[in-house]
Amino acid sequence: MVGKYGDFYAAKKFGFPKAEPGEHAPSPQQFMPEHINDPSFYAKGWHAEELGDGFYWVTTPSGYESAFMLTGEGVIVIDAPPPLGENIFAAIESVTDAPVTHLVYSHWHSDHIGAASMFGPKVKIIAHDITRELLTRFPDKYRPLPTETFDTEATLEVGGTRLELSYKGADHCPGNIYIWAPTQKVLTKIDIVSPGSVAFMHCDFSENISGFYQAHDDILSYDFKALIGGHITRWGTRQDVEIVREYWHDVRDHADEALKEMASKDVLEGFHHGMGKEHRLVGAENFMNSMVNYIVDKTLSKTTSNGQTWPERLAGATPFTKYHAFTVMESTRTERTHHGYQRRGVGGPWYIV
Numbered sequence: 001m002v003g004k005y006g007d008f009y010a011a012k013k014f015g016f017p018k019a020e021p022g023e024h025a026p027s028p029q030q031f032m033p034e035h036i037n038d039p040s041f042y043a044k045g046w047h048a049e050e051l052g053d054g055f056y057w058v059t060t061p062s063g064y065e066s067a068f069m070l071t072g073e074g075v076i077v078i079d080a081p082p083p084l085g086e087n088i089f090a091a092i093e094s095v096t097d098a099p100v101t102h103l104v105y106s107h108w109h110s111d112h113i114g115a116a117s118m119f120g121p122k123v124k125i126i127a128h129d130i131t132r133e134l135l136t137r138f139p140d141k142y143r144p145l146p147t148e149t150f151d152t153e154a155t156l157e158v159g160g161t162r163l164e165l166s167y168k169g170a171d172h173c174p175g176n177i178y179i180w181a182p183t184q185k186v187l188t189k190i191d192i193v194s195p196g197s198v199a200f201m202h203c204d205f206s207e208n209i210s211g212f213y214q215a216h217d218d219i220l221s222y223d224f225k226a227l228i229g230g231h232i233t234r235w236g237t238r239q240d241v242e243i244v245r246e247y248w249h250d251v252r253d254h255a256d257e258a259l260k261e262m263a264s265k266d267v268l269e270g271f272h273h274g275m276g277k278e279h280r281l282v283g284a285e286n287f288m289n290s291m292v293n294y295i296v297d298k299t300l301s302k303t304t305s306n307g308q309t310w311p312e313r314l315a316g317a318t319p320f321t322k323y324h325a326f327t328v329m330e331s332t333r334t335e336r337t338h339h340g341y342q343r344r345g346v347g348g349p350w351y352i353v
């Protein structure tokens with residue numbers, strides 16, 4: 001027993017069942033870098049690697065990532081996740097005595113920048129205009145307002161080093177930027193790709209799923225050697241991005257199929273058959289979840305481009321695909337064309353999707 005409610009709060013009815021490890025595929029080996037079996041990683045609370053000339057990636061046992069870059073005039077830090085917190089100073093002090101002079105916010109979410117106040121008022125904070133707008137609207141003393149913001153492109157040049165910042169539109173959330181270190185060929189783009197994994201539930205809680213898909217292509221438009229994705233305890237390669245991009249296209253293709261073949265008026269009426277109007281939403285749940293189950297089955301049983309299935313290629317495929325299937329299917333209904341609309345009266349095409 002752990003915690004107030006034991007190892008799992010099992011709802012009597014209407015909740016989620018407990019997942020059992022034995023029923024799920026084990027994570028592929030490429031998802032598990034060496035340091036996750038190193039006790040000192042857990043004792044210290046951080047692990048850092050130099051990815052290119054003075055550019056360091058830092059991760060935590062809980063899978064939150066940050067980065068820092070040495071310049072001739074101090075240190076630039078990218079993000080300040082609370083699970084890393086002040087351990088970023090230990091990571092920096094392991095390679096330099098120079099002070100932190102700049103902090104770049106990838107996006108406004110507190111799980112990535114909620115420890116920013118620890119850097120104090122002298123550190124310059126660079127972020128997107130929308131990040132400032134959101135942090136002004138929803139103030140948090142742990143996330144100080146940026147001191148400098150930009151709209152589409154900005155260059156941060158400090159002590160002979162360079163970071164190119166770019167905003168290509170809403171994806172995971174509005175204001176989520178690309179942070180490119182051209183000399184080191186390291187790209188930081190948070191909460192899109194979790195290397196070796198299908199990403200956390202519901203497309204990592206992304207708000208704009210069309211933008212989330214687009215971001216995979218935009219990431220690949222950079223000539224990067226390493227991608228910092230913000231989560232999981234490893235950085236990613238180009239191949240990691242290509243693999244997850246293929247997974248997402250399979251999920252979306254199967255969502256399109258499900259909607260095309262199962263989202264008809266007749267099918268929905270079938271789900272409501274025998275129910276009074278007072279139970280229509282029970283039928284609606286079955287209607288939606290039946291399509292989700294179709295997407296899950298088709299996606300997880302598919303033989304993918306290298307001959308393996310997704311559970312063999314990506315961590316999290318069996319527990320998380322149902323959440324992704326739901327989110328991608330819903331985004332199709334809300335973000336993509338309905339190919340028409342109801343004409344006067346009834347009859348004609350039925351545009352539930």
Ligand SMILES: [Zn+2]
Pocket residue numbers: 107109112172173191
């Ligand atoms: Zn986020």
